[in-house]
Amino acid sequence: MKTSNRHYDAQIINQLGSGYAIYNDGPYNTSRSTKTRDANGSNYRDDYVRVMQTKTTKTGSYVKLRYFNKYLGWMHIHGIKPTSFKNVAQGTMQNAGFLGSVALIPAGGTTPTVINTGYASITNKLSNSSDGTVVYPLASLQKAITGVIIEQLISQRKIAANTQLSKYYPQVANSKQITIKQLLSMTSGISNSEQFPRQSLNEQQAVDLAIKVMKVNLHPGYHYSDDNFVLLAGIIAKVTGKSYMSNVETRIFSKAGMHESILVEDKPIHLTNKLAESYTLKGKANYMDPNVLSFPRASAIVGAGNILTTPTDYLKFVLSLQNGVILTKQQYQQFLSYGSHYSGGLFVSRPGEVYNNGSFSGQGYHTGYDSSKNNYHVAVVFSNQSPLRNNLSQGDFVYLMYQIAADY
Template identity: 55%
Template structure:
């Protein structure tokens, strides 16, 4: 329904400020240049610029097609898709993520950089951490940070490699790639039974490598923090001792699968998981700011981000650092410290043929319909994963398109996030930023 009341247009229940236009408002110039912008200075209906469905040209007051008011989107980031200049001014067609809002007077926006969009999105949801985004495959990733890595010492989160974060479950994809490399080298097969390496695990003769990669093995475990840091062999023995094997082949997420896969890598190659990771992934990819927590004392050259809790509107409460003992108990599944920039390099390498032939990576993503090869595969054309250490404030996540055209990697050191978003939802939002801005 459309009504006109005292110079105010009512469309769909929204009051839209009317402007008078000549019966014919010709376009004098058109630009197809795309750029990022922010809708600004539109705090109410009186100051908000109208949004027009088809543009305020070739129109009149009785046929105007205003569909909204900019005040609803004040401070929102948009993408300018086209600009038209008329006798009454210049107007821009705006896209908000994948949805077109309409046309607005150019005075209702200000141009911004992609970095400003990315960092502004982190600030909007009070995400404390660092993100690496790839909006275009032909350009380097854009790295942005927000907040403190160490609030007590005023050390800011940083994307240059001076601050590292617990990688958590994102490490599983690295373990999976090494397993797939061994399959490609004919040293393993997807159907190799777990009993070949760990016969003491109940039902191990019925559990295959493929099922472990897909979390459909029936293996379950409970998180634990040992009294002190464990060596790899101690961690494998402890996992065997404490896990449960249910003989249920439905999907059930469990670190036990990837800890034992790490142990299998060591058994097959005759070298430790750490040595394999360094030789097969870290050095070839150039992950210079990635470090493993094992039984030996770790000496970092970088700042380890402190984990925090957001208490209502107060940031940086309940500071704590990750327990190295806790991390050492899950080699292959969460005993790495890294940066979004380093992990971004890994994502590129697993899909561009550097670490796996293309057909082998496709195989790695095809062992399960929910989860496969250390990532979730439930969204067509996209693979992703999320990680955390419960109760610490640390969260990690990434989303990537199959062709590496768009990538988002986010490591945060405070939870919960603003706007009632989960960590996974925010990483998905940042992927949309990389896709549409």
């Protein structure tokens, strides 16, 4: 009688008892033989779906449902209730026991959907937020910022991808066989153990400590190591004649409009009332083992984890990678070409996507970023409690939020 092609988000409801069946062939053939194995919708009870089409017949209205990128079939419209994209994201976060702040772009544009859950400080009743009242350790997502500055210097011909590390740090073992490209792609053979200095280090002290403790494999393959990007931070300072901090502030923060981002440096900073606390989920108990990131610990990984920021501020950086503010599209493509698995601070092994995750061992902080290469769908996820429910890893949760941005 009538067909509508309007798309909208919904939640499957009313599936207790007999429920509403899901049919393969829609409202024109609803015999028992056409039903899916989910005869009463119970397999998808309370799940979020995307309505792709509505058809009305003399027996009622039926909707064609997609669950993420999988088509389920047709269900009577009484089996669903319309909902918003924000509710889909928030419900998924709550189901996972997630605490933190998330910024999502579901279909292009520059204004994100921001969802916050839980407390940044349970004692002070300070809620998690992305408006600048709370900051989070950026952890390894910072590596892309360092990689972008290196890409800018390469484009300015102040350095080359095949420049040897020995030009800047000849004291590093095998430095004549290590190139800037290998540092950017984590194929230098460098490995390190995390350092926990008692006092905050300045940039030079952080680089010196990394060189002192790092090891170099003479037969390198891909190996993830913070010290690749600690060295790149030092190289940025040597090439420009300005500190790494100064380069980040002028080349990244200022241009992208990142006004809530802070570099942990050797000068004392007092952010205990602004830095989100780290928590542990134990069974069903939230907010266990409260503690905060050690600034000396962060200062030791300059260029690789010494920034505090918010999801929306980091999203500004992400969106600036391709629009000419920080990198041109050509520079961005080159930035992603230094390795087939990892390049410039991002993993590039998923076709059409770039992503990264960051954390500090022994603490509940986790940061994640996943995006289509054209930034049409983006998820930036900052958490201050681990683990998640149902044995869901933090990295998988970031990917789940990206899938929500892509499919809802």
